[in-house]
Amino acid sequence: MVKSKILVIEDEPDILEVMQYNLEREGHKVVACRDGEQGLSRIRTDNPDVVILDLMLPGMDGVEVCRQVKSDPVTRAIPIIMVTAKSEESDIVLGLGIGADDYITKPFSPRELVARVKVVLRRGPLREDSGGVNDRVVRGSLTIDLGRHEARVDDRALPLTPTEMRLLHFLASHPGRVFPRAHLLSRVIGEDAVVTDRNIDVHVRALRQKLGEHQSLIETVRGVGYRFAEAAR
Numbered sequence: 058m059v060k061s062k063i064l065v066i067e068d069e070p071d072i073l074e075v076m077q078y079n080l081e082r083e084g085h086k087v088v089a090c091r092d093g094e095q096g097l098s099r100i101r102t103d104n105p106d107v108v109i110l111d112l113m114l115p116g117m118d119g120v121e122v123c124r125q126v127k128s129d130p131v132t133r134a135i136p137i138i139m140v141t142a143k144s145e146e147s148d149i150v151l152g153l154g155i156g157a158d159d160y161i162t163k164p165f166s167p168r169e170l171v172a173r174v175k176v177v178l179r180r181g182p183l184r185e186d187s188g189g190v191n192d193r194v195v196r197g198s199l200t201i202d203l204g205r206h207e208a209r210v211d212d213r214a215l216p217l218t219p220t221e222m223r224l225l226h227f228l229a230s231h232p233g234r235v236f237p238r239a240h241l242l243s244r245v246i247g248e249d250a251v252v253t254d255r256n257i258d259v260h261v262r263a264l265r266q267k268l269g270e271h272q273s274l275i276e277t278v279r280g281v282g283y284r285f286a287e288a289a290r
């Protein structure tokens with residue numbers, strides 16, 4: 058089963074615990090946040106597969122968090138399930154047009170929550186961890202085969218390190234999409250690595266050097282991170 062990273066933003070400890078328990082039991086990785094500000098900043102750094110967002114939060118409320126996530130091109134594609142206390146609130150949330158992907162009303166059963174998450178994940182835009190099928194990515198004259206640890210451009214083999222290989226494969230799997238440095242680090246190097254955000258720059262520089270005349274495939278987005286050129290799709 059595909060493990061997904063789910064960010065839950067909920068200020069009520071009991072509900073948070075129930076959500077976390079049931080989602081983890083399904084094999085998901087859960088990150089819990091207690092308020093809107095913290096939640097928003099974790100969305101930006103962690104790039105979760107789904108966000109479960111309570112409407113009523115201390116400080117920045119769920120509506121504002123959703124609005125900010127959906128108005129930022131970097132985070133827009135991340136699905137959000139809003140959690141509301143009453144069905145009337147759900148109507149309001151949908152009516153506001155803030156772009157929530159689904160909603161769930163308290164009290165909800167764990168089964169309902171898990172089912173909603175499943176639906177949103179299934180139609181979600183990002184499924185890079187889905188295993189063998191996406192191991193091989195072809196973009197123009199560039200071919201990356203993760204399973205064989207092989208990358209070629211213009212039929213020339215690229216001598217990539219495992220990290221460079223994963224970085225190129227990940228970026229090329231999502232042409233046109235910007236990824237923050239911190240996100241690339243956790244995806245490509247691993248969350249436990251003792252590294253700084255700038256460490257990713259070193260890998261990108263090495264990668265570009267090896268790509269030679271094709272180095273423009275990896276674009277720098279100032280103040281954010283990197284993306285694979287959309288034109289190469």
Ligand code: CA
Pocket residue numbers: 067068069111112113114
């Ligand atoms: Ca609440």
